[in-house]
Amino acid sequence: MLSFDHVKVYGMSGAGTFRVSGDKCEWKDRSNTVAKEIEKSEMKSAGFSKYGAFLQVTVKRQDDTMMRFDGLEASALDSIRAAFTSNFGVDMVSEDYIGDGVNFGALGVEGKSLTMTGPREGKNGKIFDISLDNVAQCVLPGVKKEEVEIQFQDNDENKEEDQLMQITLRFPKAAEGEEEDNENQAEKFQKLILEAAAISNVTGNVIVNFTKEQGNFVAPRGKYAMQMAPTFLRMQGAQYDFKIKYQDIKALYLLPKPDEMRFAFVISLERAIRQGQQKYQHLVLETHKLEETVQVNLTEEEIEKNYAGSLQKTMGGPLHTVIAKIFKIVTQTTVFVPKTFESTRGGHALKCNFKANEGFLYPLAKTFIFINKPCIVIGFKDVESVEFQRLNDKNSATKSFDIKVTVKPNSEASMGNPDASTSYVFSSIEKSDFNVLHKFLETKKDIVTIFEDGVDPTNLNQANVLGGLGDEDSDEDDDDYEGGQSSGSDGEEEDDDSGSDAEDDEGGSPNKKPKKEKKEKKEKKEKKEKMEKKKRVAETESSGKVTKKPKKEKDPNAPKKAVSTYFLFTADKRAQIKAENPEMKMTEIASELGARWKALTAEEKEPYEKAYILDKERYRVEKEAYDAKNTGPAEEAAPMDSDED
Numbered sequence: 184m185l186s187f188d189h190v191k192v193y194g195m196s197g198a199g200t201f202r203v204s205g206d207k208c209e210w211k212d213r214s215n216t217v218a219k220e221i222e223k224s225e226m227k228s229a230g231f232s233k234y235g236a237f238l239q240v241t242v243k244r245q246d247d248t249m250m251r252f253d254g255l256e257a258s259a260l261d262s263i264r265a266a267f268t269s270n271f272g273v274d275m276v277s278e279d280y281i282g283d284g285v286n287f288g289a290l291g292v293e294g295k296s297l298t299m300t301g302p303r304e305g306k307n308g309k310i311f312d313i314s315l316d317n318v319a320q321c322v323l324p325g326v327k328k329e330e331v332e333i334q335f336q337d338n339d340e341n342k343e344e345d346q347l348m349q350i351t352l353r354f355p356k357a358a359e360g361e362e363e364d365n366e367n368q369a370e371k372f373q374k375l376i377l378e379a380a381a382i383s384n385v386t387g388n389v390i391v392n393f394t395k396e397q398g399n400f401v402a403p404r405g406k407y408a409m410q411m412a413p414t415f416l417r418m419q420g421a422q423y424d425f426k427i428k429y430q431d432i433k434a435l436y437l438l439p440k441p442d443e444m445r446f447a448f449v450i451s452l453e454r455a456i457r458q459g460q461q462k463y464q465h466l467v468l469e470t471h472k473l474e475e476t477v478q479v480n481l482t483e484e485e486i487e488k489n490y491a492g493s494l495q496k497t498m499g500g501p502l503h504t505v506i507a508k509i510f511k512i513v514t515q516t517t518v519f520v521p522k523t524f525e526s527t528r529g530g531h532a533l534k535c536n537f538k539a540n541e542g543f544l545y546p547l548a549k550t551f552i553f554i555n556k557p558c559i560v561i562g563f564k565d566v567e568s569v570e571f572q573r574l575n576d577k578n579s580a581t582k583s584f585d586i587k588v589t590v591k592p593n594s595e596a597s598m599g600n601p602d603a604s605t606s607y608v609f610s611s612i613e614k615s616d617f618n619v620l621h622k623f624l625e626t627k628k629d630i631v632t633i634f635e636d637g638v639d640p641t642n643l644n645q646a647n648v649l650g651g652l653g654d655e656d657s658d659e660d661d662d663d664y665e666g667g668q669s670s671g672s673d674g675e676e677e678d679d680d681s682g683s684d685a686e687d688d689e690g691g692s693p694n695k696k697p698k699k700e701k702k703e704k705k706e707k708k709e710k711k712e713k714m715e716k717k718k719r720v721a722e723t724e725s726s727g728k729v730t731k732k733p734k735k736e737k738d739p740n741a742p743k744k745a746v747s748t749y750f751l752f753t754a755d756k757r758a759q760i761k762a763e764n765p766e767m768k769m770t771e772i773a774s775e776l777g778a779r780w781k782a783l784t785a786e787e788k789e790p791y792e793k794a795y796i797l798d799k800e801r802y803r804v805e806k807e808a809y810d811a812k813n814t815g816p817a818e819e820a821a822p823m824d825s826d827e828d
Contacts, residue, residue, distance in 0.1 A: 184202060184203065184204040184205075185202065185203040185204075185259075185262060185263065185266050186200060186201070186202045186204075187200065187201045187202075187255055187256070187259065188200050189254055190210065190252050190253065190254045190255060191252075191253045191254050192210050192219055192250060192251065192252060192253070193250070193251040193253065193314065195210075195212070195219070197212055197213065198212075198213070198254065199211050199212040199213055200213075201240075201252050201255065203263065203266040203267070203270060205270065206222060206223040206224075206270065206271070207220050207221060207222045207223060208220065208221055208242065208267075208271075209221075210250075210252060219250060221242055221244060221250060223270065223271045223272075225244050225245050225246075226242060226243075226244065226245075226271050226273055227243045227244055227245045227247070228242075228243045228273060228276070229241065229242045229243070229267055229271075229273050229274075229275045229276070230243075230275060230276045230277070230278040231260065231263075231264075231275050231276075231277060231278065232277070232278040232279065232280050233257050233260075234280075235257070236256065236257050236258075237253075237254055237255065237256065237257055238255040238256065238257045238259065238260055238263075239251060239252065239253045239255070240252045240255060240263065240275070241278065241312075243294070246295075247293075247294025247295045247296070248294075248295055248314070248316055249294075249295070249296060249314050249316075251314075263275070278309060278312070279308045279309065280308060280309045280310070280311075280312075281301055281308040281309065281310050285301040285302075285310055286310075287301065288300050288301030288302070288310050289301070290352065290372065292315075292375055292376070292379045294379075295314065295315045295316060295379055295380070296312055296313065296314055296315060297311075297312075297313045297315055297333075297376070297379075298311070298312050298313075299311050313347070313350070315376065315379050315380040316380075317335045317336045318333060318334070318335060318336075318376065318380035318426070319334045319335055319336045319425060319426060319456055319457065320333075320334050320423055320424050320425050320426070320456075320457075321333050321334070321373050321376040321377055321380070321424070322334075322373070322422055322423055322424075323369055323370065323373055323422075324351075324459075328367055328369050328370060329353060329354055329355075329356065329367075329369055330351055330352065330353050330354070330369060331351070331352045331354070331369050331372050331373050331376070332349060332350075332351050333349065333350050333351075333352070333376060334348065334349050334457055335347055335348055335349065336431075336454050336456075352372070354367070354368040354369040354372065377424065380426070388412045388413060389410045389411065389412060389480055390411045390412065390413065390479060390480055390481060390513060391410075391411045391477060391478075391479055391480070391509055391513070392408070392409070392410055392411075392477075392478075392480075393408065393409040393410075393411075393477070393506065394408055395407065395408050397470065397475065397502060397506075398448070398468045398469060398470040398502075398506070399468070399469050399470075400418075400466065400467065400468050400469075401447075401467045401468075401469055401554075401555040401556060402463055402465065402466060402467040402554075402555065402556060402557065402558045403423070403456075403458040403461070403463050403466070404556075405420050405421070405423075406420065406421070407419060407420045407425075408420075411509070411510075411513050413489070413513075414428060414429060415427060415428045415429060416429065416432075416514075423458055425456050427450075427452065427456065429513070429514040429515070429516070430453075431452055431453045431454050432450060432451070432452060432453070432514050432516050433451045433452060433453050433516075434451040434516065434517065434519065435448070435449065435450060435451070435507070435510055435511065435514070435516050435517065435518040435519070436448070436449040436451070436518070436519050436520075436545075436547075436552060437449075437503060437507045437518055437519070437520050438520075438521060438531070438532070438543075438545055438552065438554065439521070439530070439531060439532075440532075440543070441528070441530045441532060441534070441543070443472075443530075444471060444472060445469055445470070445471055445472075446469070446470055446471065446472065446503035447467055447468070447469055447554050447555070448467070448468040448469075448470060448503065448506055448507065448510075449465055449466070449467055449468075449552065449554065449558060449560070450465065450466040450467075450468070450510075451464070451465050451560055452464055452465065452466070463558075464558075464560075465558040465559075465560055466558075467554055467555055467558045468506075469555070470502050470503050470506060471501075471502055471503065472501040472502065472503050472504075473501065473502055474499070474500065474501060474502075475499070475500075475501075475502045475505065476497055476498070476499040477497075477498045477499070477505050477509070478496070478497060478498075479494050479495065479496055479497070479498060479509075481494065481496075483496070490512055490513070493512045494509070494512055494513075519547065521545055521547055522548075523546070523547065523548045523623070524545075524546040524547070524619070524620075524623050525619065526616050526619060527613075527615045527616050527618075527619060531545060532544060532545050533545075533546070533609075533612050533613075533616055533620065534611075534612070534613070535553075535609045535610060535611055535612045536609070536610045536611045537553055537557070537559065537607065537608070537609055537610075538608075540555075540556050540557070542554055542555050542556065543555075544609050544612075546620065546623055546624075549562060549563050549564070550562050550563065551563075551566075551588060553607075553609065559607060561588060561590060561607065563627055563629065563630060564629070565590045565591055566588060566589070566590055566591070566629075566630050567589045567590060567591050567631065568588075568589045568630065568631040568632070568633050569586055569587070569588050569589075569624055569630055569631070569632050569633070570586065570587040570589070570632075570633040570634070571584060571585075571586055571617070571621070571632065571633070571634050572584060572585040572586065572587055572608075573585050574614075574617065574634065582613065582614045582615075583610070583611045583612055583613055583614060584612055584614055584617060585608055585609065585610040585611070585612065586608070586609050586612065586620070587606055587607070587608045588606065588607045588608075588609070589605060589606045590605060590606065590607075592605060633781070738813075740809070741809060742802055742805035742806050742809055743802070744802055745795060745798040745799040745801070745802045746795070746798055747795065748788065748791040748792050748794075748795045749780055749791075751791045751794050751795060751798075752776070752780055752783075752788075752791050753776045753780075755791075756776060756779065757772060757776065760772055760775055760776065760779075
C-alpha cells in the first residue's frame with residue numbers, strides 16, 4: 184500500500200491522505216469524514232504532470248469523469264506508476280502542460296473535460312484541462328456572439344483558496360473569403376459545452392416538466408422552464424441555463440402572498456448561482472393556486488422503487504401545491520409553510536421596504552424571509568438583536584415603524600445574502616402590527632429586542648403610544664408541507680425550521696406559558712374583572728340605569744415603581760446634553776440619549792444597574808409596608824407588577 188499526506192483533490196477544500204491499496208485508490212480528508220475513491224473496475228486511464236518538486240495525478244473513470252490528486256512529491260512518481268500498473272493494469276501517461284502564459288490555441292472536449300492545446304518549442308502541449316462536472320451554465324454574452332462565457336459553481340466551503348469561477352473564450356470571425364454558417368463557431372461551441380456538462384441534454388431522464396407559463400421567476404428575474412431529472416434541476420431561459428444539483432438545495436419555502444391567490448416558492452441553495460455578475464443564493468418562483476395537472480414521466484415500478492409510491496403518474500390540484508409536493512418528494516428536501524406568525528390583517532407576512540425595494544417580511548418559526556427583490560433569508564440562530572425604530576415619532580405623518588435586524592459577525596446570514604451586511608433594516612411596517620411582532624419575538628429567547636429613543640414597552644404611557652400590548656402569541660413551529668394541509672406529523676427532523684421551537688420554552692411544550700407567574704397573574708386579573716362586571720350588572724338592574732366602569736384612581740401615597748437602568752441613565756445625562764446643545768429639540772435629545780446608551784460598554788452600564796437594584800429593593804420594601812397598611816392582615820395583597828428590566 185502507498186500512502187501520501189498533504190494531498191488535495193480538485194473541487195474539495197483542505198488537504199488529506201491519498202492511498203493506493205488493493206483494487207482502488209482513495210482520498211480522505213484529515214477528519215476521515217469525507218472520502219473519494221475509484222475502484223479498479225471503473226478506472227479508464229491515468230496520467231501525471233510535474234511542476235517543480237510536486238506531482239499531479241489525474242485518474243479518468245469509464246464515464247469520462249475525472250479526479251485530480253495534487254501535491255504529491257515528484258520523487259514518488261516511479262512507485263506510483265508501478266502501483267497503478269500492478270494493481271489496476273493502467274499505464275500512467277505523461278501530460279505536458281504549457282506554463283508560458285499562452286492564451287490561444289485549439290479547443291476541444293474530451294469526454295467531460297474541456298481541453299486547450301497550443302504550440303511550445305515546435306510541438307503542441309496542453310494549456311489547460313478543466314473538468315466540466317462543476318459547470319453551472321454556459322452563455323453567449325452580448326449581441327455579437329463572438330464569446331462563450333463558462334461559469335462554474337461556487338464552493339463556499341473553500342473560501343480561503345482561489346477558485347475558478349468563470350472563463351471567457353473568444354472565437355474570431357471567419358477570415359475574408361471563408362463562408363460562415365448561420366450558426367457561428369461560438370454558438371456551436373456553446374452547444375457542445377452544454378451537452379458535455381449535461382446542462383441541456385436531459386431529455387429522456389426528465390421526471391417532470393414545468394413550463395414557463397406555470398410560474399414566473401422574480402429572482403433571478405425572467406421566465407424559466409424547469410426540468411426535474413433524478414439528481415438535478417435544470418432551469419432553461421432565453422439566454423441563461425442553470426443546472427442545480429439537489430444536494431445543493433438547502434431548504435424550500437412555500438409562502439402565501441397577502442392576496443391569497445399568488446404564492447412564492449423559495450428555493451434556498453448552499454451554493455449560489457450567477458446571472459452575469461449577480462449572485463443568487465435564494466431563488467423565488469411566483470406561482471398561483473389555479474387548478475392544473477402535471478404528468479410524471481415514470482412507470483409505476485419506478486415510482487414505487489425510487490419514491491416509495493409518493494408520486495402519481497398524474498399530479499393534479501392547485502398549482503402551488505403540486506409544485507411544492509413534487510419538489511419535496513424528488514429533491515428529498517423539507518418544504519416549510521408559515522404557521523406561527525399572523526399579522527393583524529390575518530396574513531403571515533408584514534408589508535415593508537428593504538432599502539428602496541417594497542416587499543413582504545415573513546417571520547417564520549426559526550427564520551426571517553424577505554421577498555421579492557432581493558430575497559433575504561435570516562436564520563434566528565444568526566440574529567444578535569432586533570431593534571424597533573421610529574415607534575415614538577409623534578410628529579411623523581405616517582403610522583409605521585422600522586426594525587433593524589443585526590446578525591452575528593461571520594454568520595451564514597451575514598455572508599449568504601445579497602447586499603451582505605451585519606444588519607438589515609426593514610422599514611414602513613404598520614404600527615398596528617407592533618403588538619403581534621413584539622410578542623412573537625419575545626417567545627424567541629435567543630433574540631434580544633432593543634427599543635430606540637427611550638421607548639420602554641413596559642411603561643403604560645409608552646404602551647398607549649404604541650397601541651398597547653396584546654395577548655401572548657403561541658410559540659408553535661412552522662409546518663412541513665403536506666400536500667395542501669398543515670400537518671406537523673411528517674416525522675422529519677431537520678436542523679433548520681422543521682425542528683420544534685419547544686426547547687425555547689420551559690418544560691419543552693410549545694403550548695406552555697413561558698412563566699408560571701404570568702398565568703397565575705392573568706387568572707387573578709380575569710377573576711377580579713369578572714367580579715367587577717357582575718357588580719356593575721347588578722347595580723344596573725336595580726337602578727335601571729346604565730353605569731360606566733368606574734375609573735380606578737391612583738393613590739398619591741402609593742410607592743413609586745423602580746426606574747429602569749435606561750431611564751436612570753437618561754435622568755443622569757439629559758441635563759448635560761441639553762447644556763452642551765441648547766439648540767436641540769426634545770426629540771433630538773431623546774435620539775442622542777438612545778445613541779449614547781447603545782454605545783456604552785458593560786462596565787459603563789454597571790453603575791446604573793447597581794442603582795436599579797437598589798431602587799428595586801426600595802420599591803419592594805415600600806410596597807410591602809403600603810400593602811400591610813391598606814389591606815390589613817385578613818386580606819391578601821394584590822400581586823406586584825413585573826419590574827424586570
